[in-house]
Amino acid sequence: MNKILAANGWLFPNVNWENMWDATGETIYMSVIALAFTFIFGILLGLLLFLTDKGQLWQNKAVHAVTAAYVNIFRSIPFIILIVLLIPFTRSLIGTMLGPSAALPALIIGAAPFYARMVEIALREIDKGVIEASKSMGASNRQIIFKVLLPESMPALVSGITVTAIALVSYTAMAGVIGAGGLGDLAYRDGFQRNNSDITLVATIVVLIIVFIFQFIGDYLTNKLDKR
Amino acid sequence: MITLSKLAKTFQTRDGQVTAVDHIDLSIEKGEIFGVIGYSGAGKSTLIRLLNMLETPSSGQVTVAGKNMNELSGKGLRQARQEIGMIFQHFNLLWSRTVADNIAFPLEIKGMPKSEQKKRVNELIKLVGLEGRGGSYPSQLSGGQKQRVGIARALANNPQVLLCDEATSALDPKTTDSILDLLVDINKKLNLTIVLITHEMHVIRKICHRVAVMENGRIAEQGPVLDIFKRPKEEMTKEFVKQVTEPEETEEAIRHLFKDDGIGRVLQLTFTGSDAKRSLITDVVRKYDVSVSILQGKISQTQHGSYGSLFVSVTGDNQLIDETIAFIRSQQVEVEVIHGE
Ligand SMILES: Nc1ncnc2c1ncn2[C@@H]1O[C@H](COP(=O)(O)OP(=O)(O)OP(=O)(O)O)[C@@H](O)[C@H]1O
Ligand SMILES: [Mg+2]
Numbered sequence: 001m002n003k004i005l006a007a008n009g010w011l012f013p014n015v016n017w018e019n020m021w022d023a024t025g026e027t028i029y030m031s032v033i034a035l036a037f038t039f040i041f042g043i044l045l046g047l048l049l050f051l052t053d054k055g056q057l058w059q060n061k062a063v064h065a066v067t068a069a070y071v072n073i074f075r076s077i078p079f080i081i082l083i084v085l086l087i088p089f090t091r092s093l094i095g096t097m098l099g100p101s102a103a104l105p106a107l108i109i110g111a112a113p114f115y116a117r118m119v120e121i122a123l124r125e126i127d128k129g130v131i132e133a134s135k136s137m138g139a140s141n142r143q144i145i146f147k148v149l150l151p152e153s154m155p156a157l158v159s160g161i162t163v164t165a166i167a168l169v170s171y172t173a174m175a176g177v178i179g180a181g182g183l184g185d186l187a188y189r190d191g192f193q194r195n196n197s198d199i200t201l202v203a204t205i206v207v208l209i210i211v212f213i214f215q216f217i218g219d220y221l222t223n224k225l226d227k228r
Numbered sequence: 229m230i231t232l233s234k235l236a237k238t239f240q241t242r243d244g245q246v247t248a249v250d251h252i253d254l255s256i257e258k259g260e261i262f263g264v265i266g267y268s269g270a271g272k273s274t275l276i277r278l279l280n281m282l283e284t285p286s287s288g289q290v291t292v293a294g295k296n297m298n299e300l301s302g303k304g305l306r307q308a309r310q311e312i313g314m315i316f317q318h319f320n321l322l323w324s325r326t327v328a329d330n331i332a333f334p335l336e337i338k339g340m341p342k343s344e345q346k347k348r349v350n351e352l353i354k355l356v357g358l359e360g361r362g363g364s365y366p367s368q369l370s371g372g373q374k375q376r377v378g379i380a381r382a383l384a385n386n387p388q389v390l391l392c393d394e395a396t397s398a399l400d401p402k403t404t405d406s407i408l409d410l411l412v413d414i415n416k417k418l419n420l421t422i423v424l425i426t427h428e429m430h431v432i433r434k435i436c437h438r439v440a441v442m443e444n445g446r447i448a449e450q451g452p453v454l455d456i457f458k459r460p461k462e463e464m465t466k467e468f469v470k471q472v473t474e475p476e477e478t479e480e481a482i483r484h485l486f487k488d489d490g491i492g493r494v495l496q497l498t499f500t501g502s503d504a505k506r507s508l509i510t511d512v513v514r515k516y517d518v519s520v521s522i523l524q525g526k527i528s529q530t531q532h533g534s535y536g537s538l539f540v541s542v543t544g545d546n547q548l549i550d551e552t553i554a555f556i557r558s559q560q561v562e563v564e565v566i567h568g569e
Contacts, residue, residue: 133320136280136391137334137381138309147336151324227365228323 014196019186024206026100027182030172031210034107035165041112042164043157045071046119047145057141071113079110079171083178100182103175107168115164122156123149155226162218166211173207183207229389229421230256230279235288237274248274250445251288256423256438258388261415261531263432263453264425265468266442272425275442276391279423280312281305293388310338313382317394319374321366327377328353328362334384352380356410372403379410383418390414392424396431408435412531429471433457433530441465457528457535458500458562473537478524482539485523486567492543493568494523495553497561499536508559509540516552518544539566 045067051057052064077085083106090105091097126149134148150157173184183203191200237249248271256262266272277283278290281297290297295308321330328349335345353362356376366374375395382390392411396404412435415422426432432439432453440450441464448462457473460466485491497508513520520540527536542549556563 127318127320129316129318129320130322132282133314133316134333134337136282136309136312136314137337137385138306139337140306143337147333148322152322154324225324228367 012198012202014190014194014198015202016190019190020183020199020202020206023181023183023186023203024210026180027169027172027184027207027210030100030103030107030175030180030182031165031168031214034104034111034168034172035161037104037108038111038115038164038168039161041108042115042161043119043150045112045116046123047149049116049120050123050149051145057144071116074109074113075117077110079106080174082106082110083175087178098179100175100180102178103172103180103182107171107175110171111164111168114167115160118160118163119153119157122153122160125156126152155222155228158218158225159222162214162222165214165218169207169211169214229258229260229293230254230262230423231289231291232278233289235275235278235290236286237271237278237283238286247445249278249285252445252447254440254447254450256421258421259415259419260438261411261422261424261436263436263439264423264442265427265429265432265439266425267427267464270442271445272427272442273393274445276393276423276425279389279391280309280314310334310385311387312389312391313385313387314391314393315375315378315382315395317397319366319371319378319398321374321377321381323366325365326362327358327364327366327369330366330377331380331384334381338385348384352384355383355414356380370403371399372406375399375403375407376410379407379414383414383420386418387420389421389423392422394426395424397426397428404431405434411435429468432468433472433528433535435531437531441468452532453530454500454532454535457530458498472528473526473535478526478539482523482566485541490543491567492541493549494539494541494566495556496564496566497538497540497556498564499527499538499561500533508556508561511559512552512555515555516544516548518542518548518552541567 048067049064049071052060052067074082083103086106086109087097090102093105094102096102130148130152131144134144139147172180172182173187176182176185176188179185183206187200187203190196191203232252232254235249235252236247239246239248252275264272264275274283278285279292279297281290281300285298292308293311297305297308300308322333325333331349331352332345335348340348349362353359356379358373358376358380361369361373366377369377396407399407408431411422414420424431424436436453438451439453439456440447441462442448443464449456449460449465456465457469460469482494486494509520509522512518520542523539523541525536525538527534542552553563553565
């Protein structure tokens with residue numbers, strides 16, 4: 001144990017493990033909460049995009065155009081700018097601009113449209129014949145959504161949320177700029193600005209580990225769900 | 229059971245209007261297996277989809293099991309659809325569900341309690357011969373097995389009518405036969421009305437009671453299957469009948485024989501109903517001093533008796549041959565002299 005600690009001091013002389021641990025917790029907190037909301041809002045938006053399109057269950061040109069415009073605009077704004085633009089909104093919602101919670105609105109608003117497009121693509125992949133068969137059995141639109149569209153596209157929805165999760169981890173790093181904390185913040189402030197490259201290195205490794213874990217869970221679930 | 233009157237469907241496309249179904253009047257009895265045959269683009273799929281309002285008619289009426297389908301909407305339409313099962317060329321199963329859960333799907337839609345669902349699913353699995361496969365996923369089944377799941381699913385809510393859109397077109401001949409046998413079996417057991425569309429006369433011959441031949445959105449000819457086989461009127465109907473009775477090579481092979489000098493007179497005999505099984509040729513040679521050789525023959529079974537055609541060459545005294553032909557005609561067998569005077 002002593003040896004390991006000694007090696008630690010020699011390899012990473014400037015790393016304060018307690019700070020590193022806190023930052024990791026903040027990054028995970030931001031990613032997971034934002035991911036949960038992104039999943040819900042992304043699916044809602046994606047469903048809306050899909051269902052209001054031409055020839056679909058709720059065909060509606062106006063709603064489709066508005067949803068598509070919203071999704072395209074918010075997907076195109078660079079995240080770092082989105083955070084800054086959303087400062088007044090975040091302040092009125094959360095009451096502060098400090099701490100990881102302050103990053104959540106921007107993370108969710110940035111990631112949900114990104115995911116919504118993937119949801120739409122996943123829904124489009126479903127064979128039209130299956131929807132038709134459900135209609136022929138007398139299914140209502142609600143039954144078609146919850147018993148056909150979502151379960152049939154679940155593997156694609158999960159693999160999409162995995163990609164989104166990884167994007168979210170990198171967004172959280174940028175969220176450090178507005179004082180949200182997390183590994184990105186630590187690497188920038190303590191690592192880059194104070195010229196402690198070992199802190200930057202360790203923070204990077206931890207981010208990579210988090211990404212790998214998300215990827216692993218996502219791949220595992222996708223495979224398990226895919227019965228095709 | 230099903231009545232269509234002046235039913236029409238026109239699609240608006242980029243290239244103008246397409247009339248897929250052109251003012252069709254049709255009625256189908258309870259317990260009947262009714263076939264619709266036609267070439268690609270004739271409007272068969274559109275017609276069958278109009279029966280359960282997957283396509284809304286441009287004009288005309290659709291009555292199924294006493295319900296005026298085109299006047300229904302929302303909940304009423306959904307309930308009416310539960311009385312009408314449908315199976316598809318590409319099966320359209322939910323691949324995320326097991327066989328048992330696929331079959332339970334229409335029961336869930338109807339809102340049947342879970343415990344009853346299980347019992348019903350087991351009955352259906354047995355009915356279609358898929359015992360032991362309830363836990364498999366569709367991707368683990370063969371095409372024929374998938375269609376059996378489709379049939380079980382379509383029958384789950386005890387429908388009055390089963391619609392089949394090219395239900396066997398994606399299957400090999402042997403599997404097609406087993407699915408057709410299953411349909412006949414269900415038709416008899418449940419007194420179910422079946423409407424099926426196909427482009428294969430073989431399917432019509434094997435299981436249908438009546439058939440309609442469709443062309444350009446209209447019904448060119450319709451009637452009992454055996455009558456249509458016996459006396460096809462329209463050119464297209466004749467082509468379809470030939471699919472079953474005269475494989476293409478028959479004609480060629482026989483024409484080839486005409487070159488032989490000693491071929492005598494070549495007759496095509498057409499049998500229908502029970503006389504297809506009779507010992508006509510034996511009777512002929514016992515009665516007349518002619519020799520008869522059989523060139524080619526085929527008997528096909530339909531739901532209302534058999535249908536067959538036989539090509540024979542008859543040699544001997546001309547006078548005797550004439551008498552022979554008269555005798556065969558007197559036996560209610562149609563005779564056509566296709567070679568010789
Ligand atoms: N949704 C649609 N929009 C426009 N035209 C259509 C549509 N559905 C069918 N049609 C047209 O209607 C006609 C009949 O089509 P239908 O699918 O009913 O033919 P079919 O007899 O089932 O042919 P096949 O044997 O190839 O399935 C075709 O000319 C087709 O192009
Ligand atoms: Mg078709």
